[in-house]
Amino acid sequence: MMTFKAFKYRIYPNKPQEILLNKTFGCVRVVWNYQVEVFNQFDKNKTEPEQALTTTQLKKKFEWMGEVSAAALQQKEMDFKAFKRNYFSTTRKKKLGRPSFKKRDSTQSYRLPNQKFTLNNNSIRLEKIGKVKLVLDRAVPTGCQFRSVTISKNNCGQFFASVLVEIGIIPKPKTGKSIGLDIGIKTFLTGNDGFTVENPKYFRENQTKLKSAQQHLSRKKKGSLRYNKAKLKVARIHNDIANKRQDFIQRTTTKLVNEYDFIAIEDLNVTGMVKNHKLAKSISDAAFSKFYATLSYKAAWYGKEVVKVDRWFASSKTCSGCGWKNENLTLSDRTFKCKSCGLELGRDLNASKNILREALRVSSAIRTPSEGQTEIA
Template identity: 80%
Template sequence: MTTLKAFKYRIYPTKQQAVLLNKTFGCVRVVWNHNVEVFNKFDKNLTEQEQSLTSTQLKQKFVWMSEVSAAALQQKEMDFKTFKKNYFSTSRKKKIGRPAFKNRDSNQSYRLPNQKFTLRENTIQLEKIGKVKLVLDRAVPVGCKFMSVTVSKNKCGQFLASVLVECEIIAKPKTGKFIGLDIGIKTFLTGNDGFIVENPQFFRESQAELKQAQRHLSRKKKGSSRRKKAKLKVARIHNKIANRRKHFIQEKTTEIINLYDFIGIEDLNVAGMVQNHKLAKSISDAAFTEFYSTLIYKAAWYGKEVVKVDRWFASSKTCSCCGWKNENLTLSDRVFECLACGLKKDRDLNASENILKEALRVSSAIRTQSECQTEIA
């Protein structure tokens, strides 16, 4: 079995290269916008419809387009064809809207197929741009097939190259261990075996920094250069938070996948919880959604199993020993006390045990051994 993986790197173009990269973003946008324009002009009452120009024809019309990679233009042309196919697809459940024009704010990227770029140790060779300096902080595993690269510029003005590769999936060694994970506001993750991940404090710290920068920005006059500067500062902080969050989630999910074969986890209704204002900040900070999706795709890559437990399943209120329910349990009760069997246990620990039990029950696989484990724990 194979899977697609993306490896994203920061690249450092020279001034000249940066100019050409910006031109490429612009030309690719021209191809897209031309197609959108023709598409939206379609009128079923007319017998003669305007046909959109191919990227080659566009290049003949606008000579300056020859300066940039022809492959990049073709890729964008293909993207529009894919969009059209999806738009008219009858098997699609959800209808997609009409295509939108792209401007400088919305789209600063282009894609090249694998023959048009080469990734080396400190550089990436891009068609028409040449060798661009790159920091290879994560190497592409040996044996992966290069598919494409997407070159982009973020709102901070940094250039990035996201390399898409196809890799053979190699399962991680089995450990024979199972875990139930409770997700929380106080502690990010609590496992029934004592595995704990604290809520990262740095999100909160960056949040304060962000708040200040945003207040700063709001005081600047529209169109002023000071406003532009303040805006860039806000974008930089957003970028920093996103990078830190990503790093944190990558690290923790890898740890869990390495340690456990079976992971039961509560399927929290994050959207519903965010409405509760007091909790909103820490929840969005902790980025549960990103954590879930990363954990699930990694488990699939490495041959581990993740089972989500229904969010209405009362993991906190139920005694993990005898099944008695404490309907009056509130968020402030940190210890679960069972009035039926006398169990006294940390609230999250009790919940995580219930989650594992429920996940195992839901899972179709036979797991007799693990059920013993939960009894002992």
């Protein structure tokens, strides 16, 4: 199977390169914002969109644009065209909102097509910028087709190059194993076969650090040197949390698709839970939705199957041994005790067993055609 994969590297531009990179971000932002302005004018007057100046025409108007990579500007123009196609698409299920202006203080980026950059062992050559120092912490597999590179700068002032490649993915060997997973706050994953993943403590620890850094920031005078320093500190902690979370999700999902062919998981209503639950902080820490998304695409890549079980399915209340339901089960009951067959086991373990059984039932129901269909065939 062919798919796209991004390899992201930290890059270290020198001072002149940094200045030119910042200029490129700025020019790309001007191209985008110009298109947004033209577009929004049309939206107000309810007339056909005015023919916006092309990037070549824009470059004539703003001479300083000639300093940066022309390809970067063209890519941004293409992005806006793609946005317009989606906006006016009649087949799109969810209507897109109006385009918004790109701001100077958010993450900055621009993209170059594959002819405009070369990735080497410890550097990357970018059009107009030249050779920029790069740390190649994981190599792009040989034989991959390079598509594009996105250069970005986060709000901590760090620069990155994210190289997009087209890659052939080989399915992982089958293990013949299935698992049902219960998701929780303290223990992040509980499997029916004893597989467990604890929720990393550092999210909580960083949360405390973040809170104190934010309080520190709130006491500084906006715009002052101390304010900017404190702001950078907050951004760095946010950054650190995001990186650790990403790493945790990658490691956990890889382990699951390596070890199991069939993964059954409860489909929690994440947004609903985060809004209502008093443990909201821990839930968003665990980043359930990101975990789901990563697990799903990885399973698809490697020929494994993920089945989500309806969130109204009473996985915690039902006895995994005999099907008896404990309607009075509360959140504080950590052990499931069956009044019908006498089974006694951990609440999460009981739930995971039910989740696996339900997922197997649902997926076999999908695979087996109903009697009526068989007759027609």
